[in-house]
Amino acid sequence: MEEIGKVIDQANEQALGVLLSGEPVLVDVVLAADVIDGLKEKIILHAGPPIEWNKMCGPMRGAICGIAVFEEWASNLNEAEKLASQGSLEFAPNHQFGCVGPMTGMTTASQPLIVVENQHYGNRAYCTINEGLGKVMRFGGNDQTVLERLSWIKNELAPLLGQALRRASGINLKPLIARGLTMGDEMHQRNIACSSLLLRELAPHMAAVASDTETLARVYSFIASNDQFFLNVAMAAGKALTDPAYGIKGSSMVTAMSRNGTDFGIRVSSTGDRWFTAPVEMPQGLYFPGYSESDANPDMGDSAIVETIGLGGFAMGAAPAVAGFVGAGAASQAGLYTKNMAEITLGENKSWTIPAMDYLGVPTGIDIRRVLETNISPTINTGIAHKEPGIGQVGAGVAKAPMACFQKALRAFAEQMGVK
Amino acid sequence: MKKNQKTPHLLDTPLSAINVGLESFSEDLKSQNVATLHIDWSPPAGGDPVLGDLLSKLGA
Numbered sequence: 001m002e003e004i005g006k007v008i009d010q011a012n013e014q015a016l017g018v019l020l021s022g023e024p025v026l027v028d029v030v031l032a033a034d035v036i037d038g039l040k041e042k043i044i045l046h047a048g049p050p051i052e053w054n055k056m057c058g059p060m061r062g063a064i065c066g067i068a069v070f071e072e073w074a075s076n077l078n079e080a081e082k083l084a085s086q087g088s089l090e091f092a093p094n095h096q097f098g099c100v101g102p103m104t105g106m107t108t109a110s111q112p113l114i115v116v117e118n119q120h121y122g123n124r125a126y127c128t129i130n131e132g133l134g135k136v137m138r139f140g141g142n143d144q145t146v147l148e149r150l151s152w153i154k155n156e157l158a159p160l161l162g163q164a165l166r167r168a169s170g171i172n173l174k175p176l177i178a179r180g181l182t183m184g185d186e187m188h189q190r191n192i193a194c195s196s197l198l199l200r201e202l203a204p205h206m207a208a209v210a211s212d213t214e215t216l217a218r219v220y221s222f223i224a225s226n227d228q229f230f231l232n233v234a235m236a237a238g239k240a241l242t243d244p245a246y247g248i249k250g251s252s253m254v255t256a257m258s259r260n261g262t263d264f265g266i267r268v269s270s271t272g273d274r275w276f277t278a279p280v281e282m283p284q285g286l287y288f289p290g291y292s293e294s295d296a297n298p299d300m301g302d303s304a305i306v307e308t309i310g311l312g313g314f315a316m317g318a319a320p321a322v323a324g325f326v327g328a329g330a331a332s333q334a335g336l337y338t339k340n341m342a343e344i345t346l347g348e349n350k351s352w353t354i355p356a357m358d359y360l361g362v363p364t365g366i367d368i369r370r371v372l373e374t375n376i377s378p379t380i381n382t383g384i385a386h387k388e389p390g391i392g393q394v395g396a397g398v399a400k401a402p403m404a405c406f407q408k409a410l411r412a413f414a415e416q417m418g419v420k
Numbered sequence: 421m422k423k424n425q426k427t428p429h430l431l432d433t434p435l436s437a438i439n440v441g442l443e444s445f446s447e448d449l450k451s452q453n454v455a456t457l458h459i460d461w462s463p464p465a466g467g468d469p470v471l472g473d474l475l476s477k478l479g480a
Contacts, residue, residue: 005479369480373464407471414474
């Protein structure tokens with residue numbers, strides 16, 4: 001049995017090495033239909049593991065209806081709901097198509113996607129562009145203002161952003177994220193520094209390629225007013241970093257954590273694309289004025305990909321301001337979350353360090369064995385959506401990955417390793 | 421009672437305790453001004469014997 005332990009340790013060392021040696025570069029913005037094989041008419045990609053319409057939560061249904069109208073598959077929300085309930089729309093997880101999406105995570109053929117290329121391994125990952133705060137589709141918003149913003153993103157922001165990125169020959173994300181960590185971001189609920197740094201790098205290129213100053217002003221203003229603009233970039237980087245770590249035989253390292261508002265799912269390197277799911281839990285957090293836990297939807301989104309690469313809740317020690325925002329306690333306790341996550345991970349990322357913790361590298365590479373051995377589940381910093389469709393974000397908090405996912409994964413992993 | 425010279429004088433000296441597992445035990449000791457170090461520990465896999473056995477065989 002000692003031999004099997006050594007085999008797993010070696011496989012995990014390899015998997016962690018793949019994760020740490022990746023070089024994510026933001027290279028382009030493209031139309032989804034042009035790059036996602038199999039993304040045909042009336043397919044909607046969503047966050048989390050697979051789910052059918054009748055099991056979807058309110059915000060997910062709201063977003064499905066909204067995006068169907070945006071794609072002109074339905075003329076209004078009622079018609080869209082009828083299409084969905086009759087089985088005329090097809091649903092699949094973003095992860096199955098090399099994509100990720102925050103909260104509801106809607107990805108469809110005519111949406112623009114940011115492209116992050118892992119230049120060490122040559123693979124690419126995609127994510128939609130962050131819509132900003134307030135009533136937005138990722139939180140289930142689906143009214144005319146939400147759809148008009150999506151159209152503006154597609155027709156004005158995306159082309160300019162794509163041109164600027166190509167002119168810049170891409171933006172290297174590893175050093176940018178490293179700087180963001182030293183400036184108080186953890187890349188899940190705080191992206192102020194990285195959003196600003198990205199705009200600073202792109203501004204001259206956008207100015208050089210913009211057709212007129214009014215367009216440029218609108219684009220600058222949109223990015224500058226959205227503290228979470230970088231979230232989707234960080235998520236695509238997470239997907240680009242983790243994808244090459246799939247399928248390493250004998251590795252018990254987690255390659256994806258994701259939620260669809262109903263179920264939480266994880267994937268493990270050795271077991272490839274297989275999902276291990278359990279009912280998702282309610283985040284514990286703070287609510288915006290006028291809202292309470294009774295309004296909240298359970299945990300949702302592909303955004304836990306950032307925790308999978310050692311950011312978000314795992315990098316809480318870099319972002320004391322977040323601890324207060326998500327209701328995780330005093331700023332002085334932020335480092336405890338990071339230290340706790342070090343108990344369940346394979347190593348630290350020396351490229352992404354936390355100055356306030358004596359330059360500790362963010363804890364990286366969740367080992368399902370360590371999670372079960374210590375009974376410490378991964379901490380995820382998250383936004384909280386209203387449980388009814390169309391309302392939007394009502395708070396922010398901390399969610400736990402359900403232990404049942406790891407129990408199921410361990411049984412399957414043991415079977416694969418021939419251990420009974 | 422005659423003291424055994426080979427054992428520590430547990431009851432003659434101030435008590436220090438290391439508490440493993442249930443935190444309430446350490447709280448009781450602390451409330452009596454006993455120097456206590458609590459170790460946060462619980463049985464692997466929440467005490468599930470089958471999963472615990474698998475973990476052991478998988479080198480955890």
